């Protein structure tokens with residue numbers, strides 16, 4: 001790192017202003033965001049991001065999954081670019097910073113290098129990956145998964161939302177389907193800045209998480225079929241209550257996760273009850289069990305117990321049960337050289353830091369399959385995320401983006 005590199009800092013006010021301006025698009029009902037993937041609001045957020053990138057002199061790219069790429073040239077046109085980025089789509093009751101900090105932090109890196117007239121050997125590309133959240137279209141990290149060759153593009157295009165609208169149709173409807181073939185870009189290294197979405201950094205008093213690993217994820221969609229009937233006139237012994245079957249299985253899910261404490265977690269966030277009428281016993285329920293652990297064997301064991309114990313409960317209650325794996329990825333080990341670049345940056349900048357395992361899934365988990373990858377985390381207030389009250393301090397946003405800037409220029413090599 002040259003002497004000039006030691007003093008590199010981002011423009012904290014500009015970053016914060018951009019975060020707050022993006023947060024105006026797709027507002028939630030309680031101060032956060034509802035900018036779900038492939039909605040008109042997602043399209044608006046993309047347009048704003050593209051306008052900012054063009055103002056910063058970037059060359060824009062767009063692939064057939066709607067992944068956006070904004071490139072700042074390097075001095076060596078043959079050098080593979082250093083990529084940064086994350087996602088602009090949010091949960092339905094999402095926060096202002098999940099994903100957005102990584103995309104706009106990446107843009108701030110380019111804006112700051114422009115201001116400082118710093119040239120790098122490798123080009124730098126800021127990325128917005130489509131549908132990281134996986135809420136409207138399961139699974140999560142869908143488009144970075146197609147980019148990494150994990151999912152077929154046709155399969156991704158055929159995913160449908162709760163209203164039966166397909167991913168492919170909606171991507172074209174909002175006008176963000178590019179011509180570029182997905183996954184043809186070669187990456188020198190990828191760095192994703194993201195809020196921790198958990199309580200560790202804040203409780204430890206650290207500004208930076210040096211992410212060495214990411215825990216694995218398993219999503220199993222469970223369908224239970226009973227018989228809808230009158231809640232008043234159907235005698236208890238005659239009932240085939242799919243809702244009760246789900247309740248007993250969800251209790252089991254909690255027990256299974258606790259049996260692998262302290263790291264494993266389990267719950268169901270998506271639950272549909274049919275016909276969902278106050279005076280009808282549920283004849284059908286569909287829910288998604290989300291298991292996670294840093295240990296693959298633990299994930300496989302939790303999935304196995306869900307099947308055997310769920311089947312036993314359904315048999316005892318004379319209910320039909322179906323299991324379908326709808327998402328997942330194995331625990332991830334990030335690239336030691338990229339992780340070292342993150343740690344060097346935090347040390348050089350004097351930010352308190354610690355190693356951390358990512359509890360949430362991120363696009364970096366898939367990009368790690370095709371390029372040397374690492375993540376940088378900053379704390380979030382009370383560890384809260386996937387909640388409109390998600391919050392971070394301007395100082396945390398600045399620290400994370402300063403570290404991103406230094407890790408990127410260390411890897412992209414400052415020429416002048």
Ligand code: HGY
Pocket residue numbers: 132133134140141359360361362
């Ligand atoms: O599910 C996740 O961990 C991510 O927020 N999509």
Ligand code: MN
Pocket residue numbers: 087098099132194361362
């Ligand atoms: Mn995210």
Ligand code: MN
Pocket residue numbers: 091098133386
């Ligand atoms: Mn998220």
